[in-house]
Amino acid sequence: MMRAAIYARYSTDMQRQASIDDQSEICRRYIERQGWTLVDTYADSATSGSSAFRPGFQRLRADAGARRFDVVVTEAIDRLSRNLGDIAKLFDELTFHNVQIHTTGFGLVTQMHVGVMGMMGQMQLADIREKTRRGMAGRVREGKIPSGLAYGYAVVPPPPGAKDAGERKINPAEATVVERIFRDYAAGMAPRQIAAALNAEAIPGPGGRPWGDTTIRGQVDRGTGILNNTLYIGQLTWNACSYVKNPATGKRVARVNPVEQREITAVPELRIIDDALWQQAKARQNEVRTEMGKDATGNPLNRAHRSKFLLSGLLKCGCCGAGYAVVAADRYGCSTYRSKGTCSNNISITRQSVEARVLAGLQDRLLTPELVATFITTFQQELARLQRDSGQTQARLKDQLAAVDRKLEGVLRAIEDGAWNDALKTRLNDLEAQQASLRQQLQAAASPAPVVRLHPNAAALYAAKVAELHTALDQPHIRVEAMEVLRTLIERIVLTPDETAPNGLAVELFGDLATILNLASSTGRMPGKSAALGTKKNPQEAGASEGLLSVVAGARFELTTFRL
Ligand SMILES: [Zn+2]
Numbered sequence: 171m172m173r174a175a176i177y178a179r180y181s182t183d184m185q186r187q188a189s190i191d192d193q194s195e196i197c198r199r200y201i202e203r204q205g206w207t208l209v210d211t212y213a214d215s216a217t218s219g220s221s222a223f224r225p226g227f228q229r230l231r232a233d234a235g236a237r238r239f240d241v242v243v244t245e246a247i248d249r250l251s252r253n254l255g256d257i258a259k260l261f262d263e264l265t266f267h268n269v270q271i272h273t274t275g276f277g278l279v280t281q282m283h284v285g286v287m288g289m290m291g292q293m294q295l296a297d298i299r300e301k302t303r304r305g306m307a308g309r310v311r312e313g314k315i316p317s318g319l320a321y322g323y324a325v326v327p328p329p330p331g332a333k334d335a336g337e338r339k340i341n342p343a344e345a346t347v348v349e350r351i352f353r354d355y356a357a358g359m360a361p362r363q364i365a366a367a368l369n370a371e372a373i374p375g376p377g378g379r380p381w382g383d384t385t386i387r388g389q390v391d392r393g394t395g396i397l398n399n400t401l402y403i404g405q406l407t408w409n410a411c412s413y414v415k416n417p418a419t420g421k422r423v424a425r426v427n428p429v430e431q432r433e434i435t436a437v438p439e440l441r442i443i444d445d446a447l448w449q450q451a452k453a454r455q456n457e458v459r460t461e462m463g464k465d466a467t468g469n470p471l472n473r474a475h476r477s478k479f480l481l482s483g484l485l486k487c488g489c490c491g492a493g494y495a496v497v498a499a500d501r502y503g504c505s506t507y508r509s510k511g512t513c514s515n516n517i518s519i520t521r522q523s524v525e526a527r528v529l530a531g532l533q534d535r536l537l538t539p540e541l542v543a544t545f546i547t548t549f550q551q552e553l554a555r556l557q558r559d560s561g562q563t564q565a566r567l568k569d570q571l572a573a574v575d576r577k578l579e580g581v582l583r584a585i586e587d588g589a590w591n592d593a594l595k596t597r598l599n600d601l602e603a604q605q606a607s608l609r610q611q612l613q614a615a616a617s618p619a620p621v622v623r624l625h626p627n628a629a630a631l632y633a634a635k636v637a638e639l640h641t642a643l644d645q646p647h648i649r650v651e652a653m654e655v656l657r658t659l660i661e662r663i664v665l666t667p668d669e670t671a672p673n674g675l676a677v678e679l680f681g682d683l684a685t686i687l688n689l690a691s692s693t694g695r696m697p698g699k700s701a702a703l704g705t706k707k708n709p710q711e712a713g714a715s716e717g718l719l720s721v722v723a724g725a726r727f728e729l730t731t732f733r734l
Contacts, residue, residue: 172206175239177230178213179249190215197243200274209239227251231260234269241270247279248586320401321376322348322442338440345442347373351386351396352443356450361386361397377611385614390455397455400434403448404441407434480525480643480653481663488666488676489515496521502665517667517674524665527677529643532659533636563615571608577601 178193190213201208210233214226227250230242242264244250251257261279264271271279322344326337347368354364365381375381388395393407400407485494487504490513497503503518578601581594642652661680668676
């Protein structure tokens with residue numbers, strides 16, 4: 171007597187879908203006709219056919235291994251899985267345990283059935299994906315936007331009864347911000363500084379979140395980030411990334427598509443940035459990229475801007491706020507006193523003196539263990555807050571995404587069952603667009619929460635690094651590079667007359683503590699040729715901060731002052 175088990179699967183959103191009860195009933199009759207005994211029914215509801223992560227399915231496999239039954243009966247082979255690999259694997263597994271598979275329509279399933287049916291299922295899926303892609307490409311050609319709403323744009327309310335909500339228009343307020351970002355970047359500001367300035371003015375970023383340097387910088391090859399969105403020059407690009415399922419985890423991962431596979435359509439009415447400005451920004455990106463080598467993933471310590479002198483542009487007059495400029499050979503003085511005479515600060519200082527004091531200060535006084543401790547406490551509070559916010563957002567987005575996934579599954583299933591029409595196609599495209607948008611948002615929400623570890627000895631590490639950079643200043647081939655790294659530690663230096671101070675000038679250094687700590691924690695990620703600067707990559711510290719410090723710090727941390 172053959173012992174039979176039933177496997178049924180049902181997804182809530184499927185149209186024309188037999189319920190688990192209906193499927194089981196069909197299987198029961200089949201078992202009866204064969205004269206077998208039903209021992210158990212395994213079922214999964216509301217789960218994807220292409221995922222093997224189903225409790226009923228897993229229980230079925232386990233019980234087959236325990237030889238609880240001799241035959242599995244299912245209404246159709248794709249109830250077991252819609253993935254050829256999964257079906258083939260299950261077939262091999264069951265065959266190994268001497269368990270047969272029967273479908274109520276075909277009877278005994280053989281190796282050949284598995285191949286053919288699995289392939290058909292696979293082809294149908296591929297066909298649907300291809301149709302979706304073509305559908306979305308079509309929308310790109312029509313100038314409609316297939317996925318998320320980019321910063322700088324608003325949705326045009328569709329006319330009543332319209333099934334298409336893909337129209338976009340420029341949002342003038344956001345467009346102004348986009349333009350400002352491009353101008354600032356082209357003018358030499360770092361994305362980190364631009365983000366900090368926007369946050370300081372309480373201008374909300376994409377999705378109402380604070381600005382971060384990565385939001386602005388993005389990734390050139392993926393077309394992400396404000397600076398890389400071609401929509402701002404009236405070009406709609408689609409298909410920059412495709413999502414493939416990793417068979418090992420069942421999760422989808424983004425892959426960058428080659429440029430020739432991308433769809434580009436002109437949408438001149440959506441242009442925000444003129445070509446000249448766009449080209450300036452691109453030129454600067456190239457510059458930054460070249461200087462930083464291939465590892466151009468955005469370490470905020472890197473700056474393209476290069477100055478002739480270590481402190482050029484960083485020195486300010488404490489009386490009037492104007493710049494301390496070169497007033498004579500190797501001598502800095504207040505430029506207002508010099509040019510307009512409206513400032514009373516007549517004290518000048520030699521370049522060598524001020525550089526020596528700043529370097530000594532950077533090295534010995536800037537980072538004390540107490541400061542590091544304070545920073546870590548504040549930082550962890552801030553991080554906890556961000557993670558709390560981000561956790562809530564992520565949970566909401568995940569719920570929305572799961573709902574869209576379920577709906578999509580239903581549409582795909584209906585199409586597989588033969589119901590292919592324009593309404594379904596539109597629905598499929600809309601759902602795919604929603605899915606892509608939600609994924610993007612989820613990715614964005616998930617990005618600002620990596621773990622930051624500071625080396626317990628950060629203060630000492632930092633001092634050692636500054637000493638190393640100081641030495642590098644005397645070595646012509648790496649001088650410029652070392653100088654640029656040192657300059658990133660300094661926001662500004664304020665010079666105020668003070669008879670008690672050396673040179674008759676008090677020197678105050680304003681630095682972003684986060685940036686400073688970043689130097690201490692970024693051992694392996696010195697800008698450009700770290701090997702040239704003699705830094706060794708320490709596996710314990712590699713990947714410690716990845717630039718997060720400054721992203722967080724941009725919003726919250728006050729500048730730290732040091733009297734040198
Ligand atoms: Zn002055």
